Amino acid sequence: MELLEQISISLQKGDHQKVYDLTKEAINNNLPPKEILDDGLLVGMNVISEKFRMHEIFLPHVLLAAKAMYAGLDQLKPLFIEGEMPNRGKVVIGTVHGDLHDIGKNLVGIMLKGAGFEVIDLGKNVPAENFVETAISEEADVIGMSTLLTTTVPVMKNVIELLKSKQPNGKVKTIIGGAPITGEVAMEMGATTYGYDAANAVERVKQLVGDR
Amino acid sequence: MRPKLKFLSEDLIRQIVDESVGILCKLGVELNNVEVLSMLSDYGAEVDIPNNHVTLKEDIIQKALDTSPKSFKLYDVSGVETNDFSGYKVHFTPGSAALNILDYHDNRIRKPLTSDYIKYAKLVNGLDHIKSQSTAIIPADVHDKISDSYRLFLSLLYGDKPVITGTFTIEAFEVMKNMQITVRGTEAELKEKPLTVFSACPTSPLKWSDVTSQNVVDCARYSIPVEFISMPLSGFIAPVTLTGTLVQHTAETLSGIVISQLTNPGAPMLYGGSPAIFDVRYETTPMGAIETMMIDCAYNEIGKYLGLPTQAYIALSDAKQLDAQAGLETGIGATLAALSGINSISGPGMLDFESCFSLEKLALDNEICGMTLRMLEGITPKEDFPTLPRLEELLQEGHLLISDHSMKYLNEEQYFPKPIIDRANRPRWIDEGSLTLGERAHRQVKESLDQYSSNSLSDDVKKELVRLMEKEAKKYGMDALPARDV
Numbered sequence: 019m020e021l022l023e024q025i026s027i028s029l030q031k032g033d034h035q036k037v038y039d040l041t042k043e044a045i046n047n048n049l050p051p052k053e054i055l056d057d058g059l060l061v062g063m064n065v066i067s068e069k070f071r072m073h074e075i076f077l078p079h080v081l082l083a084a085k086a087m088y089a090g091l092d093q094l095k096p097l098f099i100e101g102e103m104p105n106r107g108k109v110v111i112g113t114v115h116g117d118l119h120d121i122g123k124n125l126v127g128i129m130l131k132g133a134g135f136e137v138i139d140l141g142k143n144v145p146a147e148n149f150v151e152t153a154i155s156e157e158a159d160v161i162g163m164s165t166l167l168t169t170t171v172p173v174m175k176n177v178i179e180l181l182k183s184k185q186p187n188g189k190v191k192t193i194i195g196g197a198p199i200t201g202e203v204a205m206e207m208g209a210t211t212y213g214y215d216a217a218n219a220v221e222r223v224k225q226l227v228g229d230r
Numbered sequence: 231m232r233p234k235l236k237f238l239s240e241d242l243i244r245q246i247v248d249e250s251v252g253i254l255c256k257l258g259v260e261l262n263n264v265e266v267l268s269m270l271s272d273y274g275a276e277v278d279i280p281n282n283h284v285t286l287k288e289d290i291i292q293k294a295l296d297t298s299p300k301s302f303k304l305y306d307v308s309g310v311e312t313n314d315f316s317g318y319k320v321h322f323t324p325g326s327a328a329l330n331i332l333d334y335h336d337n338r339i340r341k342p343l344t345s346d347y348i349k350y351a352k353l354v355n356g357l358d359h360i361k362s363q364s365t366a367i368i369p370a371d372v373h374d375k376i377s378d379s380y381r382l383f384l385s386l387l388y389g390d391k392p393v394i395t396g397t398f399t400i401e402a403f404e405v406m407k408n409m410q411i412t413v414r415g416t417e418a419e420l421k422e423k424p425l426t427v428f429s430a431c432p433t434s435p436l437k438w439s440d441v442t443s444q445n446v447v448d449c450a451r452y453s454i455p456v457e458f459i460s461m462p463l464s465g466f467i468a469p470v471t472l473t474g475t476l477v478q479h480t481a482e483t484l485s486g487i488v489i490s491q492l493t494n495p496g497a498p499m500l501y502g503g504s505p506a507i508f509d510v511r512y513e514t515t516p517m518g519a520i521e522t523m524m525i526d527c528a529y530n531e532i533g534k535y536l537g538l539p540t541q542a543y544i545a546l547s548d549a550k551q552l553d554a555q556a557g558l559e560t561g562i563g564a565t566l567a568a569l570s571g572i573n574s575i576s577g578p579g580m581l582d583f584e585s586c587f588s589l590e591k592l593a594l595d596n597e598i599c600g601m602t603l604r605m606l607e608g609i610t611p612k613e614d615f616p617t618l619p620r621l622e623e624l625l626q627e628g629h630l631l632i633s634d635h636s637m638k639y640l641n642e643e644q645y646f647p648k649p650i651i652d653r654a655n656r657p658r659w660i661d662e663g664s665l666t667l668g669e670r671a672h673r674q675v676k677e678s679l680d681q682y683s684s685n686s687l688s689d690d691v692k693k694e695l696v697r698l699m700e701k702e703a704k705k706y707g708m709d710a711l712p713a714r715d716v
Binding site: 032073078082200215 | 656
């Protein structure tokens with residue numbers, strides 16, 4: 019079997035040690051880093067993403083695959099010239115001010131990282147200013163907010179309005195989620211989109227940033 | 231630790247058994263079969279042939295119990311063991327012999343056809359928690375006189391799992407036995423590896439018809455297992471109290487054990503039944519009544535006390551559709567039966583007082599069975615002492631989703647039902663089409679049928695089965711069997 023195909027298959031199996039070894043071998047064989055990434059690691063990860071989307075595999079398998087992907091990716095990073103390294107996108111996430119329930123938000127963070135996004139997790143009880151300032155200063159693509167409580171839903175609206183006033187061009191998109199959030203709620207407050215669970219949130223964020 | 235449930239103290243069981251033995255020795259049973267009466271007479275029972283009556287004796291009953299096997303196994307058509315009826319092991323099998331099928335497309339009942347039976351047999355083949363087929367529906371497109379053998383024929387032609395079945399006539403036994411010998415190869419191999427269990431139903435109170443008593447004798451001669459299906463109805467044709475019903479059930483079942491064991495000591499049997507309370511308001515026999523289920527679990531305890539493997543018609547419902555009642559009665563029944571250790575649990579798929587079968591319900595019930603079987607695994611430590619390192623890992627990593635410990639035990643510790651059981655949050659449920667339980671079950675049925683390829687019998691064996699069935703059908707004026715190309 020071809021080396022890159024072996025990388026893809028080992029990644030799909032979640033075998034991070036094997037992916038690490040094979041990537042090392044590919045580098046030693048002077049295969050171009052972009053080829054190792056595109057035709058090895060990303061091919062495997064795309065299969066995993068599709069299987070996950072079709073509910074053929076579940077959270078743990080995706081996370082194992084993601085761990086394996088990073089075992090390869092971390093070796094490739096230094097080989098890319100600055101700015102050439104493909105970047106899926108940057109997402110600032112947090113549980114909004116007044117709410118300390120962060121399990122769902124954490125799961126979204128884990129899954130976003132697994133899907134190759136750069137995630138800046140602001141934690142819980144995050145004031146509106148923090149979301150907006152971080153997103154602008156870090157040049158993030160998306161702000162993701164979560165809440166479990168109905169009382170803190172309006173806080174999300176504050177973030178969205180603050181973002182509009184600070185950056186009217188709409189460059190930074192917003193996604194919200196949590197028990198009280200529905201499509202209607204998201205639309206009413208002007209969020210770009212919403213996710214009903216971690217897997218769905220990742221799908222929506224992918225749509226927001228487009229293919230890269 | 232396997233969780234267990236008990237309704238009866240050992241003292242009460244002894245009292246019930248003693249009382250029922252006393253009844254058999256004083257009142258006896260009506261038995262409408264001269265051959266069986268003569269045999270019992272030979273063993274010292276007091277027989278009144280003109281009045282079709284026999285009064286048993288304590289030593290005869292004891293002799294029969296002494297030779298009753300404590301366990302037996304069933305094997306699929308290829309001879310692979312599937313059911314071990316021993317101890318507290320439980321196996322689910324679909325409910326049996328429904329006159330109607332609930333048609334998914336218009337949600338109405340109708341008479342089942344050959345095509346329905348074939349779909350049923352194919353579906354059962356793919357259900358992992360259903361360990362045997364039953365001849366669950368009675369195809370209405372063949373002559374009445376072959377509707378029993380025809381069910382077994384279709385089950386053997388399309389399914390792999392052993393078959394819980396029975397005859398409606400004395401004559402049908404011959405071809406049903408021959409079909410089994412065809413599958414196994416020889417009579418001895420059939421005896422070695424039983425393929426079917428035949429239901430044998432005494433008539434309450436305390437009666438055996440010519441057909442059913444002969445059937446017990448015929449099965450015993452060939453060591454084909456039987457399950458005794460005594461059906462006392464509390465408050466109507468049995469005492470209203472659950473204890474009184476149990477006494478009557480015990481007496482009727484013991485009389486069956488005597489017929490079997492005197493015919494062939496050691497012939498395999500299940501201590502079974504289908505008792506029910508009688509609901510005087512509706513004049514019905516609710517199988518989903520909690521008292522009915524309690525009687526089932528309790529007679530199973532009596533069966534175990536007497537040293538026999540057990541069976542019951544439980545894990546079914548009296549609902550007319552796949553609704554909340556269908557789920558709750560089936561779920562409660564499956565749970566109680568499993569906790570009680572009823573070895574063969576007959577019920578999944580059945581609705582409407584055992585008169586209506588639903589393929590969608592069978593697919594749903596398979597998931598109920600899966601959950602129940604998980605429950606029986608109990609709670610067992612798996613590298614849980616010490617738990618400290620796990621929590622250290624959790625604090626460091628933020629989650630245990632891909633911890634080695636999680637990956638090792640996830641599928642052992644948690645049973646994941648198919649999507650008939652809705653575990654999506656509401657938005658995802660909406661996103662996936664807002665499907666009702668019935669729609670999800672129907673989708674699952676279709677998927678299972680799509681996955682079916684064929685059973686493992688050779689073409690030669692199948693040809694011989696067809697020949698036997700066609701010959702039997704001709705006896706009753708049917709020149710051809712219904713088409714099977716569905």
